[in-house]
Amino acid sequence: xxxxxxxxxxxxxxxxxxxxxxxxxxxxxxxxxxxxxxxxxxxxxxxxxxxxxxxxxxxxxxxxxxxxxxxxxxxxxxxxxxxxxxxxxxxxxxxxxxxxxxxxxxxxxxxxxxxxxxxxxxxxxxxxxxxxxxxxxxxxxxxxxxxxxxxxxxxxxxxxxxxxxxxxxxxxxxxxxxxxxxxxxxxxxxxxxxxxxxxxxxxxxxxxxxxxxxxxxxxxxxxxxxxxxxxxxxxxxxxxxxxxxxxxxxxxxxxxxxxxxxxxxxxxxxxxxxxxxxxxxxxxxxxxxxxxxxxxxxxxxxxxxxxxxxxx
Amino acid sequence: xxxxxxxxxxxxxxxxxxxxxxxxxxxxxxxxxxxxxxxxxxxxxxxxxxxxxxxxxxxxxxxxxxxxxxxxxxxxxxxxxxxxxxxxxxxxxxxxxxxxxxxxxxxxxxxxxxxxxxxxxxxxxxxxxxxxxxxxxxxxxxxxxxxxxxxxxxxxxxxxxxxxxxxxxxxxxxxxxxxxxxxxxxxxxxxxxxxxxxxxxxxxxxxxxxxxxxxxxxxxxxxxxxxxxxxxxxxxxxxxxxxxxxxxxxxxxxxxxxxxxxxxxxxxxxxxxxxxxxxxxxxxxxxxxxxxxxxxxxxxxxxxxxxxxxxxxxxxxxxxxxxxxxxx
Numbered sequence: 001x002x003x004x005x006x007x008x009x010x011x012x013x014x015x016x017x018x019x020x021x022x023x024x025x026x027x028x029x030x031x032x033x034x035x036x037x038x039x040x041x042x043x044x045x046x047x048x049x050x051x052x053x054x055x056x057x058x059x060x061x062x063x064x065x066x067x068x069x070x071x072x073x074x075x076x077x078x079x080x081x082x083x084x085x086x087x088x089x090x091x092x093x094x095x096x097x098x099x100x101x102x103x104x105x106x107x108x109x110x111x112x113x114x115x116x117x118x119x120x121x122x123x124x125x126x127x128x129x130x131x132x133x134x135x136x137x138x139x140x141x142x143x144x145x146x147x148x149x150x151x152x153x154x155x156x157x158x159x160x161x162x163x164x165x166x167x168x169x170x171x172x173x174x175x176x177x178x179x180x181x182x183x184x185x186x187x188x189x190x191x192x193x194x195x196x197x198x199x200x201x202x203x204x205x206x207x208x209x210x211x212x213x214x215x216x217x218x219x220x221x222x223x224x225x226x227x228x229x230x231x232x233x234x235x236x237x238x239x240x241x242x243x244x245x246x247x248x249x250x251x252x253x254x255x256x257x258x259x260x261x262x263x264x265x266x267x268x269x270x271x272x273x274x275x276x277x278x279x280x281x282x283x284x285x286x287x288x289x290x291x292x293x294x295x296x297x298x299x300x301x302x303x304x305x306x307x308x309x310x311x312x
Numbered sequence: 313x314x315x316x317x318x319x320x321x322x323x324x325x326x327x328x329x330x331x332x333x334x335x336x337x338x339x340x341x342x343x344x345x346x347x348x349x350x351x352x353x354x355x356x357x358x359x360x361x362x363x364x365x366x367x368x369x370x371x372x373x374x375x376x377x378x379x380x381x382x383x384x385x386x387x388x389x390x391x392x393x394x395x396x397x398x399x400x401x402x403x404x405x406x407x408x409x410x411x412x413x414x415x416x417x418x419x420x421x422x423x424x425x426x427x428x429x430x431x432x433x434x435x436x437x438x439x440x441x442x443x444x445x446x447x448x449x450x451x452x453x454x455x456x457x458x459x460x461x462x463x464x465x466x467x468x469x470x471x472x473x474x475x476x477x478x479x480x481x482x483x484x485x486x487x488x489x490x491x492x493x494x495x496x497x498x499x500x501x502x503x504x505x506x507x508x509x510x511x512x513x514x515x516x517x518x519x520x521x522x523x524x525x526x527x528x529x530x531x532x533x534x535x536x537x538x539x540x541x542x543x544x545x546x547x548x549x550x551x552x553x554x555x556x557x558x559x560x561x562x563x564x565x566x567x568x569x570x571x572x573x574x575x576x577x578x579x580x581x582x583x584x585x586x587x588x589x590x591x592x593x594x595x596x597x598x599x600x601x602x603x604x605x606x607x608x609x610x611x612x613x614x615x616x617x618x619x620x621x622x623x624x625x626x627x628x629x630x631x632x633x634x635x636x637x638x639x640x
Contacts, residue, residue: 148323149330152617154575157609161335164597164605165342237452244454245579249594264457268583272475276464283457291452298448 034303044295051289055107062101063089066258070096075270078277091277093263094270099277102258103285109259110289113174113243114236120178122232125185126224130216132186133193144190147183155180156245163251170253173246177239188231192224230300237293244286260286316628324621331613332383335606336376344368348602349392388607393596398603402589402611407482409588412511412581413573415504420512420573421519421566428523429555435528443520450517455576459510459583467506476585478503507584511576515569519562527558563627571616578612 035041054061063086074096076088082098090099132143150158159176166172196202197220205219246252247261248268255262260282267278339345346363354362363369366389367378382388388398431443467475481500485493530536531554539549581590589608596604 145326145330149327149334152327152331152620153334153609153613154571154616156575156578157612158334160578160593160597161338161605161609162341164600164602165338165345165348167342241454245456248454248456248579249582249597251597264454264460267460271460271463271583272468274464274468279457279460279464283454283460286454286457287449287452290454291449294448294452 031303035299038299038302040295041299044292044299047288047292048296051107051111051285051292054104055111058104058107062098062104063087064098064101066097066102066105067256068097072096075273075275090281091275093266093278094275099263099281102263103260103281106258106260106263106282107285107289109170109253109257110240110243110261110286113170113177113253113259114240116174117177117181117239117243118232118235120174121181121235122185122228124179125182126189126221126228128182129186129189130193130220133190134197134212134216134220136194140190143186147186150180150183156242159242159246160249160251163246168251168254170257173243173252177242177246180242181235181239184231184235185228188227189224192227193220196220196223226304230297230304233293233297233300237290237297240286240290240293317625320621320624324617327617328614329380331610331617332380333376335383335610336379339602339606340372348600349389351392383610386607388610389603391596391604392601393599394601394604398601398607399611401604402592402607405587405589405592406611407480407486408478408586409574409577409581409590411478411480411482411500412504412507412586412588413570413577415501416508416512416573416577417515417566417570419508420515420569421562424516424519425523425559425562427516427520429527429550429558431520431524432527432531433550440524444524447517447520450513451521453513455510455514456579456583458513459507459580462506462510463583473506474503475506478586478588503586507577507580507586510580510583511573514576515573519565519569522565523558523562526561527554530554530558533557560627563623566623570619571612574612574616 035045064082070083070092073082073088073092074094076082076092076096078089078091078099080088080091082088082092088098088100090103092098093102128143132140159180162176163172166176202215202219205215210219243252243259244261244264247259248265250265252261252265253259255266263282264279264286267275267282270278339348342348344363346359346366346368349366350359350362367375370378386399390396391398391401394401427443427447431440434440462473463475466472479496479499479502481493481496484490484496536549536553539553540546544552577588578590578593580586581588582594585591589612593605593608595601596608
């Protein structure tokens with residue numbers, strides 16, 4: 001039917017999600033209202049905003065240079081005075097660096113790694129899923145079997161294996177964490193693409209001579225953004241946890257870069273002497289951030305698919 | 313059933329070959345892998361000799377074929393720091409890791425099932441909210457940080473549990489010394505409480521939520537309503553009708569969980585100086601002892617694949633629909 005009644009390409013794309021600007025505004029308002037009424041989601045969002053604020057303005061908020069060492073003032077307890085009229089509110093570490101300042105700087109790196117890794121994994125996974133679902137056949141087989149093989153590894157082991165050869169570094173850890181996530185996205189996108197490629201508006205786009213690229217990225221992709229957002233928010237939480245674990249093992253970012261994971265790694269040698277503040281505060285920062293992403297993920301899933309809420 | 317079994321076995325073999333491919337690629341990704349196997353002070357002649365001895369001068373596909381052959385024979389070369397076959401080093405540390413992972417799994421599953429059921433049966437009440445809030449928190453705590461906190465509070469501050477080392481149970485058991493194994497058992501468990509709680513927290517939290525939602529779904533099914541309307545006691549409805557169906561998703565998760573827990577154990581062992589594969593890998597990372605890292609990772613992946621195979625077969629027995637369709 002669509003073949004006999006050509007639909008202009010631009011309008012077919014617009015009709016895809018039915019996303020006119022007034023529709024989008026209405027959806028945004030609905031999302032905002034739902035978030036305000038769901039107390040947990042609001043708390044999650046507030047934590048997330050706070051962490052983002054710290055990640056952006058951390059350097060201005062930090063009372064000390066995070067790398068400034070002062071061996072005379074090493075391992076001070078929280079609340080103890082530093083030199084001058086400053087205070088180590090969260091204590092100092094084994095090199096006399098201020099824990100609070102490193103925590104504030106660490107927010108930037110931890111969030112950056114989380115979001116960048118999701119971007120890398122999300123992009124690779126989405127393209128792979130679109131190609132796999134749309135073309136099917138041997139391409140589909142190869143891509144999905146590759147994913148199966150990757151899933152056969154506990155992820156942290158896979159990351160260890162690559163990072164031990166590549167060496168620690170910001171780009172390396174983003175790439176490894178990102179590549180570790182692609183299959184999650186590929187599977188979701190593939191499943192959605194399989195059902196969407198039979199829809200009339202996709203057929204219409206094909207009939208009007210849209211290129212495959214345009215069909216994949218302008219007709220199909222906008223319709224699978226919603227589930228991808230849910231996966232991404234859960235995934236950021238997982239990636240932040242993995243980054244912390246890898247940094248703890250000494251495979252994350254180089255030691256001089258303050259991240260929450262590397263701070264925890266440094267705390268290990270001082271556990272027996274009960275320098276608890278070196279471990280407690282960076283850990284709390286990770287827990288709060290991951291919790292916020294998990295809560296937002298839960299809320300988004302319920303918001304986008306209310307049927308799931310019944311049992312959730 | 314046989315077709316399903318053979319198909320599933322073949323799949324596992326293909327995946328295992330894929331694992332070897334990935335580990336081979338990981339060796340090559342940083343450039344000439346020879347440098348990973350020689351000391352930093354090696355001369356050019358020594359490096360060249362090592363390249364020939366290790367076979368890295370051959371074409372890539374030949375290297376890969378011989379790599380697969382070696383992997384399936386458990387030959388990863390000699391450990392650079394222990395000066396003995398890497399696989400032997402790893403196998404020595406294996407029983408401690410298996411003990412810890414298994415105990416974590418038992419703890420996590422053993423607690424998550426009653427908690428999930430309780431929450432589902434008291435849906436919307438304060439206890440349900442409480443359990444689910446703690447579960448959400450449990451899913452947000454890095455396992456090694458949980459370990460550090462338990463180390464500091466229950467180990468160091470209260471002194472209730474040992475904070476490092478282990479007392480072997482499996483090792484004497486494998487050696488046939490049953491008496492020693494069972495004399496050790498209480499002490500083994502005592503040493504494992506803190507690390508296994510730390511490793512299992514995430515799994516416990518996730519499964520409590522999974523059991524709850526699975527149970528809620530089953531409780532809404534017609535056959536549960538029918539059973540209730542027939543006047544069967546609530547206890548029997550839950551145990552015989554609801555629970556039998558609700559635990560299928562949990563069984564599927566157990567295989568995956570074991571792999572996930574193995575990953576967690578690797579990190580948590582370093583907190584408690586627990587002498588398993590995790591601590592071995594950590595030391596190997598610091599000494600860039602690549603053969604030990606490779607042997608550990610591939611062995612753990614192999615165990616993970618084997619367990620998933622077993623779980624799929626168990627699942628096929630539990631759920632007759634799988635047998636009929638032959639689908640995995």
